[in-house]
Amino acid sequence: MFRKFILFIPALMLLGACAEIKLATHTVKKITNTVTKTSKGTYKIGKPYQIKGIWYYPAVNYGYVEKGVASWYGPQFHGKKTANGEIFDMNTVSAAHRTLPMPSIVRVTNLENGRAMNIRVNDRGPFAKNRIIDLSRRAAQLLGFKRAGTALVKVEIIADESRRIAMLAQKDKTFFAKAKREDVSVVKLGSKQKVTTRIHKKPRPQSRITTKFLDHKNDTNVVTLVPIPKTKRIFVQAGAFVYRDLAEKMQKLLDPLGPTRVVEAIIGKRRYFRVQVGPAPNVKQGDELLNQVIASGYPTAKLIVE
Missing domain, CATH: 2.40.40.10 (RlpA-like domain)
Structure with a gap:
């Protein structure tokens, strides 16, 4: 009986080692x-x-x-x-x-x-x-x-x-x-x-x-x-024009969606007038405002941050 017990211990250790190897292999596969x-x-x-x-x-x-x-x-x-x-x-x-x-x-x-x-x-x-x-x-x-x-x-x-x-x-x-x-x-x-x-x-x-x-x-x-700047504002830019009068016409069309503005920007040697709606308080509401602008017929509108 004692001899059987001695033989049983190595077998038990081998099973434990196999289980440990399997567990380690499974863990490595997962991570x-x-x-x-x-x-x-x-x-x-x-x-x-x-x-x-x-x-x-x-x-x-x-x-x-x-x-x-x-x-x-x-x-x-x-x-x-x-x-x-x-x-x-x-x-x-x-x-x-x-x-x-x-x-x-x-x-x-x-x-x-x-x-x-x-x-x-x-x-x-x-x-x-x-x-x-x-x-x-x-x-x-x-x-x-x-x-x-x-x-x-x-x-x-x-x-x-x-x-x-x-x-x-x-x-x-x-x-x-x-x-x-x-x-x-x-x-x-x-x-x-x-x-x-x-x-x-x-x-x-x-x-x-x-x-x-x-x-x-x-x-x-x-x-x-x-x-980083303490204040960050999110706007929807509906378009950009070389001529201010065209930008102002778009601004009037977008007025029903909320506050709008025309912002002057110089890129290279050219002057542009950007039409923007907003600001939105966060990205989620910015996304919603963008979808409204796109649905109003401005498919190239995009979110901008300043």
């Missing part, structure tokens, strides 16, 4: 959701295209700056090809833009919390009329609006860096564009120390994160805290 395929892409500007009746005109624009609403995308497109042939990985930092060359580097600032970072554009979108840029899930997490779903942002192209990667991409014609999983830093302006969140080479949603002080020379994937 690992990262694309491991090599992402091969090409430099691309693209031809004009039409989505839901709206025409978009991709072009090189190293002076691009815009304020508006950002959104994010993830599981539905995870592992699929982007517009320039790369493989989209929602766990890495990237962005989709309707017209900028791919790849380009843009500076995205969350106007609600002051977080800003440089992000690489490698896809087309978003095609909702009230969004100006679509970020990967990881980028939305780092900029602090993943839960909210949207954020008021400023998007500005980083001209020198965009020119550099465009030159390299066109020289090689085809380039390996798998996003580097580098350290992600949170930096407070005026501080001598940088708090860095180190991410594993294969990011896992439930992975262990350690924090330490490092000196970053490269600003790729660095989240910086920057000053």
Whole structure:
């Protein structure tokens, strides 16, 4: 009897070990959701295209700056090809833009919390009329609006860096564009120390994160805290005209929808008169106001932030 009991103990330990291995394997399967395929892409500007009746005109624009609403995308497109042939990985930092060359580097600032970072554009979108840029899930997490779903942002192209990667991409014609999983830093302006969140080479949603002080020379994937305006207003821009009288005619037509205004703007050497409705107190009500303007016969209307 004693001998049988001794034989039973190793068997029990083996069963326990097997169960532990199965549990560990199951856990790894559940928490690992990262694309491991090599992402091969090409430099691309693209031809004009039409989505839901709206025409978009991709072009090189190293002076691009815009304020508006950002959104994010993830599981539905995870592992699929982007517009320039790369493989989209929602766990890495990237962005989709309707017209900028791919790849380009843009500076995205969350106007609600002051977080800003440089992000690489490698896809087309978003095609909702009230969004100006679509970020990967990881980028939305780092900029602090993943839960909210949207954020008021400023998007500005980083001209020198965009020119550099465009030159390299066109020289090689085809380039390996798998996003580097580098350290992600949170930096407070005026501080001598940088708090860095180190991410594993294969990011896992439930992975262990350690924090330490490092000196970053490269600003790729660095989240910086920057000053932001205390007041931000959301308007619906229905149109823009070269002549003020045409803008004022549209303004009168839009008066029934709420407060309207004509704003003068100089772009390059040209003067424009923009017709705007608002302000709306938040993104949700801005969306509703935009839908009303579109339904009134202005399909190219869009949300803007100032």
